[in-house]
Amino acid sequence: MNRALSRSVVAIAALGAASFAQAADIKIGVAAALTGGAGQYGNAIRNGFQLAVEEINAAGGVNGDKIVLQIEDEQGKKEEAINVFKKLIFQDRVLMVFGPTLSNSAQAAHPIAQAAKTPAFGTSNTADGITSIGNFVFRNSVTEADVLPATIKKAVEVAGVKKVAVLYGNDDVFTKSGYDNFKKALEDLKIPVTTTETFAKGDVDFKAQLTKIKATNPDAIVLSALVAEGGPVMVAARQLGIEVPIIGGNGMNSPRVFELAKDRSDNLWVGSPWSSNNDTPANTKFIAAYKAKYNAAPDQFAAQAYDALYIVSTALKGVKLTNKLEADRLALRDALPAVKYTGATGAFQFAQVKDKAGKPAGYDAVQTPIVMVTRGNAYVIQK
Ligand code: LEU
Numbered sequence: 556m557n558r559a560l561s562r563s564v565v566a567i568a569a570l571g572a573a574s575f576a577q578a579a580d581i582k583i584g585v586a587a588a589l590t591g592g593a594g595q596y597g598n599a600i601r602n603g604f605q606l607a608v609e610e611i612n613a614a615g616g617v618n619g620d621k622i623v624l625q626i627e628d629e630q631g632k633k634e635e636a637i638n639v640f641k642k643l644i645f646q647d648r649v650l651m652v653f654g655p656t657l658s659n660s661a662q663a664a665h666p667i668a669q670a671a672k673t674p675a676f677g678t679s680n681t682a683d684g685i686t687s688i689g690n691f692v693f694r695n696s697v698t699e700a701d702v703l704p705a706t707i708k709k710a711v712e713v714a715g716v717k718k719v720a721v722l723y724g725n726d727d728v729f730t731k732s733g734y735d736n737f738k739k740a741l742e743d744l745k746i747p748v749t750t751t752e753t754f755a756k757g758d759v760d761f762k763a764q765l766t767k768i769k770a771t772n773p774d775a776i777v778l779s780a781l782v783a784e785g786g787p788v789m790v791a792a793r794q795l796g797i798e799v800p801i802i803g804g805n806g807m808n809s810p811r812v813f814e815l816a817k818d819r820s821d822n823l824w825v826g827s828p829w830s831s832n833n834d835t836p837a838n839t840k841f842i843a844a845y846k847a848k849y850n851a852a853p854d855q856f857a858a859q860a861y862d863a864l865y866i867v868s869t870a871l872k873g874v875k876l877t878n879k880l881e882a883d884r885l886a887l888r889d890a891l892p893a894v895k896y897t898g899a900t901g902a903f904q905f906a907q908v909k910d911k912a913g914k915p916a917g918y919d920a921v922q923t924p925i926v927m928v929t930r931g932n933a934y935v936i937q938k
Contacts, residue, residue, distance in 0.1 A: 581617060581871065583864075584643030585626040586636055586654035586664065592756070592783035593631030595811040596856050597656045600678060601626055603860030604653065606841075606848055611864065617871045622864070629655045629664075636660035640667045640675075648880055651676060651887055653863060657781075658682030658729040665692050672881065674888045678863040679856050681805040682732035686917030687910045691888055693918045695863050695903060697828050699733045699779075699804050702924045704740040706802055706826035707777070709926040709937055711744060714800050714824075716775045718747045720768040722761075722788065723779035725753040733779030733804035741777070749773045758784055761791045768797065775799050775824075781806040786815025793819040800824055800928075808855050813932040823929040824937070828922040829858040829900040832936050841899035855900075862898035870894050892918055 585604055588597035604624055612621050625647055629636040636655040643649045644667065651674035655661055658680040668675035669689035677685060677694035681702070686692045710716050721737060724730030741748060749771035752764035765788070768776060776792060778785055778801050785807050792801065793816075801807075801823045808825040831842060831852065841861055845853040853861075870890040876883050895904045903922055910916035927934040 580623045581620050581876070582623050582625060582647065582649045583867070584639075584647065584649035584652040584654075585624055586629045586639040586643065586652055586656075586660075587626065588631035588656035588660075589626075589628035591631040593656050593781065595782060595809055596679060597628075597631065599809075599854050599856040600654070600656060600860040602845070602849055603678075603853065603857035604864055606845055606857075607861045607864035609848075610844070611868050617868050620876070622868065625649055629660060631655075631657055631660065633657075633660045633663035636664040637667060640664040644668060644671045644673050649673075650880070650883055651867070653678060653860070655680075657727070658685055658732065659727050661685050662688075662728050665689075668692070672888075673884050674891065676863060676867065676891075678859045679805075680729075682729045683735065684732070686908045686919050689910065689916055690907075691884075691917070693891055693905065695866060695900070695920045695922075696805070696859055697920050697922050697924060699729075699736045701922075702826040703733065703736045703804060704743065705924045706804075706824055706926050707737070707740045707744060707746070709826075710775060710800055710802050710824050711746065713937060714775065716746065716800065716802075718749050718773055719775045719777045719802070720749045720771055720773035721751040721777045721779075722764055722768065723751075723753055724756060724781065724784060726755045727781065729806065730779045730781060730804075733806070737777045737779060737802075737804070754780075754784060754788075756781075756784065759787060761788050762795070765792050765795050765797060768792075769795055773799060775802050777802045778807065779804050782809045782811045782815065786812050789816040789823065790819050798822070808927075808934065810852070810854050812929065817932075820929050820932060824926065825929075825934065826924040826926045827855050828920075828924055829855045830925050830927055830934065830936055832934075833901070833925070835897075835901065837897055838899045838901075853899075858899040862896065862900050862903065865898050866894050866896050866903065867891070869896055 627639040723734035905918040
């Protein structure tokens with residue numbers, strides 16, 4: 556074989572390998588809190604993604620391409636979320652990144668994705684302002700601003716709540732945003748607040764705040780907390796003989812409440828688009844598949860992660876991937892906003908939000924929340 560010919564044989568072989576690699580994998584990053592205080596949420600999220608990726612690939616993938624998830628533990632810490640985002644985007648060169656689990660971390664990590672023109676997709680971030688970061692930021696988790704007014708309204712109607720005490724974590728983006736939105740919802744409904752108390756991440760003793768709350772004799776406690784603190788708050792409240800409803804935000808919608816508060820977990824009110832009692836075909840299928848795979852019941856966070864991968868795969872079906880990362884990231888970004896999808900969490904679509912300067916930015920979820928109350932270690936739909 557002469558030299559020129561052997562060179563072209565090598566070139567053709569290389570071309571073959573490249574186009575084969577192109578057809579093989581779509582690499583997607585997942586940043587989740589798999590350890591630490593938010594680990595309960597992050598593990599449910601990972602499970603939801605893993606179930607969805609298996610199903611999607613078993614059904615032929617995306618136009619024949621397989622999705623490969625690269626899952627990293629960001630530990631529920633914003634510094635770790637930043638590190639994980641950088642690794643996934645610049646080193647592993649994923650097409651997009653799901654996560655991180657907490658808004659507190661998303662607020663720190665999503666600007667990295669935005670600057671790198673890489674889609675970032677939150678499946679559990681519910682604080683105000685996350686998608687205002689920019690037009691590469693998406694979420695399918697319904698915000699506190701959308702859910703809390705519905706939860707409060709229902710508790711007022713059904714449980715006759717006329718005045719409330721407020722308790723919230725003041726050192727976390729999500730618990731603070733929940734507080735802001737509770738405050739607004741209470742003002743809109745003209746419900747007086749008897750006292751407002753705070754706590755910090757890692758606190759374990761809530762007696763001082765709850766004793767003050769008890770003395771003001773509220774009809775309910777409004778609680779903006781992650782479950783690591785919120786579970787123990789419920790136990791402490793009931794121990795002090797405070798039996799009124801506890802109205803919680805997104806952080807309190809986790810079966811971890813039942814592990815932490817056990818027989819003191821009743822009468823907790825939360826809102827969410829997802830409920831295990833919602834027996835639509837898509838949700839029934841999801842719950843059965845999840846139970847079969849994990850031998851445990853799913854929660855809202857698993858459901859939202861599961862739906863999120865289907866939303867992305869729906870977008871990707873309309874995208875012609877070129878294997879040029881920058882172009883492919885942009886094409887996915889451009890395809891996502893139009894996706895309409897009905898999954899475990901019901902009918903879903905995106906709505907664009909504005910940034911602080913009033914310019915079009917990222918995309919929030921449009922979904923209707925259901926209000927639920929805990930009874931006998933289960934979240935029961937409140938009609
Ligand atoms: N919704 C919370 C947040 O935005 C996280 C969730 C896992 C409870 O931080």
